[in-house]
Structure formats: structure tokens, C-alpha cells
Amino acid sequence: DGGITQSPKYLFRKEGQNVTLSCEQNLNHDAMYWYRQDPGQGLRLIYYSQIVNDFQKGDIAEGYSVSREKKESFPLTVTSAQKNPTAFYLCAIGRGGSSNQPQHFGDGTRLSIL
């Protein structure tokens, strides 16, 4: 989606390693989200943030961490505590507030274990 950049497209993690996935937006949206996608399970919310310096846990936050130091950026760190990190990770943005506003998605990062 235009205005949302996820990098890298592919990422490999070694045992015991933390890795960070980048999500940047230039659409001036307040809310940003991280989802994990596994085959046959749809999207599951990891973390979300509605304003700078604030974020909330989603349904599957264990083993992940985030920061929101700038409005444009919402990086996700997959820590060594996440024992099954292989998945497709999607970042989304939204206008925040009520969820009658649709979310818009980046092109995703595929994370695999080495």
C-alpha cells in the first residue's frame, strides 16, 4: 500500500537472536498495528499504538516488543523468547479512534528460522 514501507521483505533469524522488523509510514496516520499471519489462521494482532510513546498488547504479544518514538515509525522486535517466530508479519496503519476506519497494510516481512 502506498505510504507504508516494511523492511526487509525477507529476514532470517538464528537461535537466540533478536531481530527487528521496520515499519514506516508517511500518511500521518495516528494508529499503527503489527499482525502475525500464519497459514489458515488469518491475522492475529501482536501490538498496536494509537499515539507516540504509547502502545498496547494485542492477542499474541508474548515474545515481541515494540516502540513508538516517532509518529512515522513502529518497529517490531522478535525476541529470542518467541519460540516459533516463522510467519509473515504485516504492519498496518489507521486513523485511530473508532475502528470504523479501515486499516491499510504494508507489503509484509517474511521471517524464517535459520
Added chain:
Amino acid sequence: AQSVTQPDIHITVSEGASLELRCNYSYGATPYLFWYVQSPGQGLQLLLKYFSGDTLVQGIKGFEAEFKRSQSSFNLRKPSVHWSDAAEYFCAVGAGNNDMRFGAGTRLTVKP
């Protein structure tokens, strides 16, 4: 809490045939409903949305969806499928608290 069910994991249709993808939701109040499409290795693209008003909503790429409160459904339709429509389709429901729930998805295969 709200939830979404997409009963069909995989559907195959012939090119030119009509398409209907099913979506059922569970939510006590009037939900906000969305359909997204995902091509392999890509993010999700919004096809259409329903907030209120006319229960038949038109979207991009010739898709439409109908909200039926009595059946708790929001099925996606297209009169004539093109080979480029092959993708995975996700129904989602929002509940007014920044919480959006996605169905597990329906994979569409288009036969020549």
C-alpha cells in the same frame, strides 16, 4: 467479543463464472465490516467496507457485498470472475474500540 467466520477455506471457480464468498460475524451491535484481498507475498488491499445505510455496498475491481443483519452475514460477490482475481480474501469486523478481527481467509482459485 466480536468474531468472524469464513466457512470456505478454498473455492475454485471457472473464469467468467459468478463468485460468492461467505462471511459470518458475531457481534452484539451493528458492526463495521470489511473485505480485503491478498495476493501471494503481499499485504492486504481493501476491497470494500460497510458502516451503515445501504446494505449493498460496491467496491473496487467489480466486487460487491451485502450486509444481512438477520443472518449475521456479509458475503462478497462478483458477477464474472477474472483470472487475476485468484488470491486470498479476508473478511474483517471492527467494533468501535480499535479492535479489528479477521476471518481465517478463503483462497480463490480461478480455472481457465
